[in-house]
Amino acid sequence: MSLGKETERGLKELLRANAEDYMTLALLAEKMEAAGKAEEAKLLREKAAVELGHAKAIFETLVRAGGLKETAKELAEVEDLQHVSEYNVVAMKAKEEGHPEIERMLCSFAEQERGIAEALKQAAKAL
Numbered sequence: 042m043s044l045g046k047e048t049e050r051g052l053k054e055l056l057r058a059n060a061e062d063y064m065t066l067a068l069l070a071e072k073m074e075a076a077g078k079a080e081e082a083k084l085l086r087e088k089a090a091v092e093l094g095h096a097k098a099i100f101e102t103l104v105r106a107g108g109l110k111e112t113a114k115e116l117a118e119v120e121d122l123q124h125v126s127e128y129n130v131v132a133m134k135a136k137e138e139g140h141p142e143i144e145r146m147l148c149s150f151a152e153q154e155r156g157i158a159e160a161l162k163q164a165a166k167a168l
């Protein structure tokens with residue numbers, strides 16, 4: 042089954058949004074836990090699991106439509122181009138605005154992003 046262009050684009054956006062929500066909820070749950078709010082932390086973790094479920098279902102749909110190799114290849118390209126340059130852009134802004142420690146942190150993350158993109162490329166090649 043091949044997807045309509047807008048459906049595919051929308052699903053990719055939703056995959057990112059659900060991944061982001063999952064991460065945000067999980068990070069917030071950690072902080073709530075540390076602040077002694079165990080019940081709220083538990084609820085946030087449950088909601089994070091729901092977001093992960095959404096992300097998995099959408100990812101499955103994309104893989105079914107486009108194939109695993111293509112999906113991995115595309116993730117590698119996104120990580121490579123968009124993500125790495127995004128880090129550098131924000132790092133430069135942080136520097137301009139007088140936050141050298143944030144610039145250093147983001148530059149070191151950008152290096153790691155390159156490594157992540159490499160790992161994704163290798164995974165795509167292995168398929």
Ligand SMILES: [Fe+2]
Pocket residue numbers: 059062091092095
């Ligand atoms: Fe969701």
Ligand SMILES: [Fe+2]
Pocket residue numbers: 120124154157
């Ligand atoms: Fe990344």
